[in-house]
Amino acid sequence: MADTTIAQTQAASTKPSVDLIKTTGFLASLLQRYEILRGYSLLAPALVFMALGILVPFGILITMSFWTPAGFEFNTDFSLKNYQDAAERPIYGALVTRSLWISGAATLITVMFCYPMAYYVAFYVHRNKMLWLILMTLPFWTSYLLRVFAWKIILGYDGLINSSLSGMGLIEQPLEFLLYSQTAVVITLTHAWAAFAILPIYVSLEKIDRSLLEAATDLGDGPWTRFFRVTLPLSLPGVMAASMLIFIPTVGDFITPALMGGPDGMMIGNLIQLQFGRANNWPMGSTLAIVMMLSVGAAALVMYLMTEFLKRRVA
């Protein structure tokens, strides 16, 4: 019984291949011969899709940033007007700077809170390490919108803190600074991205050769000196990766500022969204998106160079 099944499947498996070679003989033999070609052809579907989904839209985004709106259509003549506006009107520059500051603050705080956590799992958890890692990253995969919403429940005008405080008779008026402030945005961003920051830091800590730490101890370093002279410098790549993974995406966030920021907490992402929404000025929106990308890139580069400099100083 079992033998016949195997024989059947073998027959089934050889037959189509014979047909295949007959029909596409040249191509098949080519693929057979060149490993590189086979690798590329396997990679092709995903790569082509990503190229179509990233490069082409991005090219059109750049093109459109040089256009101007004309009623419901676009004036496709090349123009630098949008970029001129972006440079001259103070609101744009102010929002970009503010976005960089808010994201920078959120990044710094997140990394500072996450480092001890990653350190704990890397050095002090021996059993169920995977369970800890899953437990820490799990919230990151759930709806971003709902994680922001959760903070609105806590900090909101009718939220948990205000209702409870006034319920206890401690305050007469709701505390307004809780919601609709930059602080609220930073708190929410920090919480929303914490799960993401732990992994890169954890990986870099886990990679550290434990004998280096033993050597430092044997040579007379106390726990703190050892940490600052060995562990921290060696984990800097992870800290750097974590910072980038938080900083770059959060600069463009518009959900958190929309729900938590109020007018003071508005970020560049909100303005971009506005251009594609109510303001209906897509070319300006495209320009702002590109300006934002360039600013983030520049800021990230400065961060990277600073870490490199620090690393050299330490080494």
Add this chain to the structure above:
Amino acid sequence: MSSYINKPNPGLTVYAWVFIFVLYAPMLLIPLFSFNESIYLIFPIEAFTLNWYLELSDTAPMWDALWNSVRVGLISAVISTALGVFAAKAITRYRIPGKGPIVSFMMLPLVVPGIIFAVAILIFMNRLGIPLSLVTVTLGHLVICIPFAIATLIPRFEGFDPSLEEASADLGENGWWTFWRVTVPMVMPGIFASLMLTFTISFDEFIMAFFLTGTDMTLPMYIWGQLRFPQRLPGVLALSSIIILISFVMVFLSLWLAKFGLQDDQKGAGA
């Protein structure tokens, strides 16, 4: 294991548990208040009720949005995982010139702000004259899901011995059948992990949906619309609780499969 470096550290242990608590507490408030009879968010909770859940089941637009999200999620998950399997095999098994830059390029959506891709795809669709619909949302979700599918599947391919595939080839199977009868069963846990993870990402995704949705809403878009009405808050809380529960279970299973399956295999191989 050197004992003097790994002494238990009570301070850090307490910190870790507080960290986990703070990480989860805000999200757990949502289900907690979804059972509250009062429509105000205030401690202590007045009385337990399932009314908001019952009311939710009568809301037709919610069911439409849910069905839309499920469809978009399933299609995104299947396509991104299928493309991910081939890409992960190519990346781990073949010598591909320019592999590093290619992989980095495909991982871009993990780093670049979502709004950039969303507006870029929006303009692209507009120029092509394609009207916004669930199809455009799905395309946007695929851009986000493919990198995650590849990242989930690569460790799975790295975790199993290529000599198994070679053995199959030596025993006379051609590449196609080796793939179906050796490779796919070996990476099956990774495929399940990738399917569940990409489904959850698509199901919860908001930014792409925000810019690329036509008239048919996905569930996060529906919630976004409801947030404007304070009196609908309890219903939103109930709906959000269900979404959070589904997401937690799916992602936990996915991460468990991706990581634990791998560990077991490696142990088996080492023994």
